[in-house]
Amino acid sequence: MAIQKKHGKGRLDKWYKLAKEKGYRARAAFKLIQLNKKYGFLETSKVLLDLCAAPGSWCQVAAEVMPVNSLIVGVDLAPIKPIPRVITFQSDITTEKCRATIRQHLKTWKADTVLHDGAPNVGTAWAQDSFNQAELALQSMKLATEFLIEGGTFVTKVFRSKDYNPLLWVLNQLFTKVEATKPPSSRNVSAEIFVVCRGFKAPKRIDPRFLDPRYVFAELTGATPNNEAKVYNPEVKKRKREGYDEGDYLLFKEVPASEFIQTTDPIAILGSCNKLAFSQPLGGDIALAALEKLPETTEEIRQCCQDLKVLGRKDFKLLLKWRLKARDIFGFSTKGNGQEEDAVGEEVVEVESMDEELRIQEELQNMKDKETSKKKRERRKENEKKQREVVRMQLNMVAPMDIGMEESGPIGEGAMFSMKAADKSGALRRLNRGKMVVVSDRAQTAAHKIAERPDGGENESDDEEDLLERELDYMYDDYRERKAEADAKYRVKKAKEERGDDEWEGLSAEEGAEKSDSSELEEEDSSDDEEDQPARSLLVDLDSQPLTDGLSKRASAFFSQNIFKDFATNGKGIDINGNGFAQKNAVDGQFREEKHLNGADAGSNTRVDTLKLTSQDHFQEDNDDDDGNFEVVKKNESDDWEEEKRLPDGKLDIDIITAEAMTLAHQLATGQKTSHDAIDDGFNKHAFRDKEGLPEWFLDDEGKHDRIQKPITKAAANAIKEKLRAFNARPIKKVREAKARKKFKAAQKLERLKKKSDMLANDAGMTEKEKAESIAKLLSKAARKKPTQPAKLVVARGSNRGIQGRPKGVKGRYRMVDPRMKKELRAQKRVSQKKKR
Numbered sequence: 001m002a003i004q005k006k007h008g009k010g011r012l013d014k015w016y017k018l019a020k021e022k023g024y025r026a027r028a029a030f031k032l033i034q035l036n037k038k039y040g041f042l043e044t045s046k047v048l049l050d051l052c053a054a055p056g057s058w059c060q061v062a063a064e065v066m067p068v069n070s071l072i073v074g075v076d077l078a079p080i081k082p083i084p085r086v087i088t089f090q091s092d093i094t095t096e097k098c099r100a101t102i103r104q105h106l107k108t109w110k111a112d113t114v115l116h117d118g119a120p121n122v123g124t125a126w127a128q129d130s131f132n133q134a135e136l137a138l139q140s141m142k143l144a145t146e147f148l149i150e151g152g153t154f155v156t157k158v159f160r161s162k163d164y165n166p167l168l169w170v171l172n173q174l175f176t177k178v179e180a181t182k183p184p185s186s187r188n189v190s191a192e193i194f195v196v197c198r199g200f201k202a203p204k205r206i207d208p209r210f211l212d213p214r215y216v217f218a219e220l221t222g223a224t225p226n227n228e229a230k231v232y233n234p235e236v237k238k239r240k241r242e243g244y245d246e247g248d249y250l251l252f253k254e255v256p257a258s259e260f261i262q263t264t265d266p267i268a269i270l271g272s273c274n275k276l277a278f279s280q281p282l283g284g285d286i287a288l289a290a291l292e293k294l295p296e297t298t299e300e301i302r303q304c305c306q307d308l309k310v311l312g313r314k315d316f317k318l319l320l321k322w323r324l325k326a327r328d329i330f331g332f333s334t335k336g337n338g339q340e341e342d343a344v345g346e347e348v349v350e351v352e353s354m355d356e357e358l359r360i361q362e363e364l365q366n367m368k369d370k371e372t373s374k375k376k377r378e379r380r381k382e383n384e385k386k387q388r389e390v391v392r393m394q395l396n397m398v399a400p401m402d403i404g405m406e407e408s409g410p411i412g413e414g415a416m417f418s419m420k421a422a423d424k425s426g427a428l429r430r431l432n433r434g435k436m437v438v439v440s441d442r443a444q445t446a447a448h449k450i451a452e453r454p455d456g457g458e459n460e461s462d463d464e465e466d467l468l469e470r471e472l473d474y475m476y477d478d479y480r481e482r483k484a485e486a487d488a489k490y491r492v493k494k495a496k497e498e499r500g501d502d503e504w505e506g507l508s509a510e511e512g513a514e515k516s517d518s519s520e521l522e523e524e525d526s527s528d529d530e531e532d533q534p535a536r537s538l539l540v541d542l543d544s545q546p547l548t549d550g551l552s553k554r555a556s557a558f559f560s561q562n563i564f565k566d567f568a569t570n571g572k573g574i575d576i577n578g579n580g581f582a583q584k585n586a587v588d589g590q591f592r593e594e595k596h597l598n599g600a601d602a603g604s605n606t607r608v609d610t611l612k613l614t615s616q617d618h619f620q621e622d623n624d625d626d627d628g629n630f631e632v633v634k635k636n637e638s639d640d641w642e643e644e645k646r647l648p649d650g651k652l653d654i655d656i657i658t659a660e661a662m663t664l665a666h667q668l669a670t671g672q673k674t675s676h677d678a679i680d681d682g683f684n685k686h687a688f689r690d691k692e693g694l695p696e697w698f699l700d701d702e703g704k705h706d707r708i709q710k711p712i713t714k715a716a717a718n719a720i721k722e723k724l725r726a727f728n729a730r731p732i733k734k735v736r737e738a739k740a741r742k743k744f745k746a747a748q749k750l751e752r753l754k755k756k757s758d759m760l761a762n763d764a765g766m767t768e769k770e771k772a773e774s775i776a777k778l779l780s781k782a783a784r785k786k787p788t789q790p791a792k793l794v795v796a797r798g799s800n801r802g803i804q805g806r807p808k809g810v811k812g813r814y815r816m817v818d819p820r821m822k823k824e825l826r827a828q829k830r831v832s833q834k835k836k837r
């Protein structure tokens with residue numbers, strides 16, 4: 001049967017091929033491998049339950065990694081082909097029957113790990129899919145709560161949807177550590193995400209509502225729609241990406257015009273309906289008839305009522321005015337006639353209030369803008385100052401004690417070279433960049449004048465500057481978007497950059513190891529006394545959950561995620577000083593360079609290690625010196641998915657791909673340069689590039705052009721050229737695939753052969769000689785090539801004349817031949833035989 005290739009989604013990616021190569025039944029195997037690599041739960045498990053296991057790649061991985069004699073049970077709606085050391089059966093995990101069968105298989109044991117990679121019949125509406133997925137995950141959690149051992153691990157797949165947070169909240173109540181993570185082998189286009197829950201609390205009783213999808217996902221009806229925005233600002237169209245509102249599946253909504261007059265919330269009607277109708281209902285509507293006859297109900301009003309979705313702000317204003325007039329005539333309360341509307345609780349829309357409201361909104365926006373630009377400015381200045389001080393300190397220009405000291409004396413307020421004056425005229429920035437600018441008297445007096453103005457004279461120019469900067473940013477974003485649309489390569493590059501060069505990190509914030517440890521300890525301590533153990537008794541009562549900080553349950557569920565924990569406790573983010581980064585980049589860059597060189601010079605392997613150490617030490621020292629000015633986020637080794645590739649002999653597998661690296665490798669190998677020289681080269685003006693506060697377009701441009709052009713040798717350039725030539729001369733993809741298939745089949749054959757010979761070798765009923773003979777027979781049979789059948793000749797005559805493809809009734813290899821050619825060949829044969837005679 002032909003393999004159906006799903007090119008559209010790029011399904012046949014590297015994980016697919018790798019899975020084929022390694023004999024896994026699905027590429028999903030690598031998701032479990034990667035999750036296990038990060039959390040290491042399989043090695044310590046003796047009993048595992050795999051819910052939704054077909055075709056069985058997770059079971060294969062579990063059987064490989066878990067200790068021998070472990071119990072692995074897999075269940076799925078679809079049949080699973082037998083897997084050695086794994087018990088499988090076919091059932092629906094949401095049924096009681098499935099639960100009973102699992103119980104039978106597990107007997108009295110409890111599972112150390114429960115896996116769930118279930119995917120319902122995807123492909124229907126997105127909202128439906130994701131809900132089913134979340135529901136399935138909840139079902140699997142239900143099974144997990146029954147079969148998991150205390151402290152056990154539960155891994156489940158969920159989709160990032162609005163059901164995600166409630167589900168996570170419930171999981172957080174049942175497990176001590178819950179982390180959401182997306183392994184690299186999971187496609188980026190897929191909304192799937194894996195939640196790894198460790199440390200099952202094993203409560204004695206669980207509130208059934210925890211496991212009831214109707215309750216857990218209950219608060220899902222979205223916030224009340226923002227009808228005001230639709231009416232006040234109808235020109236700004238927002239696409240609705242969440243589908244229909246809960247319980248409201250109508251596309252076209254029509255209400256009688258009289259209802260619009262009578263309602264207390266006209267904005268809601270204008271924002272949500274399509275038409276205000278004047279047609280009489282079955283029983284007749286007097287109010288509607290009267291409304292229709294009003295002189296205020298002009299033709300324009302009627303036209304506006306026809307289709308509310310195409311109206312602009314002016315039209316809505318017109319309708320609201322009309323409503324007020326009609327209300328006035330019908331004797332409904334309006335603000336204008338002084339009735340006690342507030343007492344009745346009736347809301348009246350004032351037409352003028354739209355302008356008023358808009359004005360207030362604008363003012364508020366302006367104030368906000370000013371505030372943010374001011375803050376931004378201050379932050380920028382502060383950063384610039386810090387940066388300068390650190391750079392000066394590194395250049396031994398300042399003693400640490402100088403930092404933070406009031407400028408006085410020769411560099412003080414009234415000094416000849418007043419930095420303040422230079423700063424005000426903007427010359428300081430230029431000075432910092434190395435341009436020698438003399439602050440002229442005129443500039444100084446201007447600066448003083450500006451300083452004397454009540455707002456310091458800075459606001460206007462800074463606002464202008466900010467505006468200009470923002471405009472540039474927008475234009476640059478726009479340019480990049482256009483470029484991304486037109487240029488696929490650019491898109492790939494950007495995506496790589498955004499992903500941080502394939503480095504993958506889990507999605508949840510790392511919980512502090514100490515914190516989690518201590519919480520575990522606490523749990524252990526308290527396990528002796530069951531009365532004192534709230535986690536093990538009835539869990540949190542969902543109804544009695546108070547609203548924390550005035551937040552709704554949904555909001556507090558969202559903010560209760562681990563990722564917000566740190567913010568809640570210390571309120572401080574991690575401040576990474578730009579300079580720290582620059583320095584680290586410099587050293588990192590050097591490391592990378594070193595890594596490249598390592599491949600060229602095997603002997604320098606150890607040298608590189610030492611270099612790494614010293615550089616790191618150096619970096620550490622700098623850190624310490626810095627008086628805690630900036631905090632460096634240490635790289636968590638466990639987060640690294642991509643390990644350094646090593647050759648079987650333990651050396652780093654390094655590919656030199658640029659002529660610069662090849663030149664440097666050459667120089668190192670021949671002793672023209674030492675690794676210390678290479679490090680020294682890394683410290684240059686580019687290494688300390690100031691990135692703080694600079695616009696993105698500028699940084700991008702700098703990244704492209706502001707770099708050292710290292711000299712390259714002819715030999716190195718030729719070597720790289722030769723390498724590229726060899727690379728381009730590789731066989732085409734089809735040939736490579738065919739070869740890989742052949743290799744794979746051969747490996748499978750070998751595997752089968754091995755198994756058979758093992759069976760023969762272990763057969764107690766045979767003598768050693770017999771065993772040797774039968775194994776030799778097996779091998780010779782396998783080594784024998786199947787005789788290839790000669791291709792059948794099919795004469796292109798009669799119904800076969802001029803056909804394309806396989807002729808009817810012909811099986812196996814065939815060759816179409818021209819009837820005349822056959823005759824001619826026969827004739828040639830005859831002639832040659834005659835000549836011989």
Ligand SMILES: C[S@@+](CC[C@H](N)C(=O)[O-])C[C@H]1O[C@@H](n2cnc3c(N)ncnc32)[C@H](O)[C@@H]1O
Nearest residue numbers: 052054055056057058076077092093117118119
């Ligand atoms: C992505 S596959 C699982 C792949 C599996 N982890 C592996 O490694 O081969 C999802 C599976 O969920 C199963 N499934 C969906 N709903 C189910 C249900 N209610 N009960 C049991 N299995 C279900 C489907 O039959 C499908 O085989």
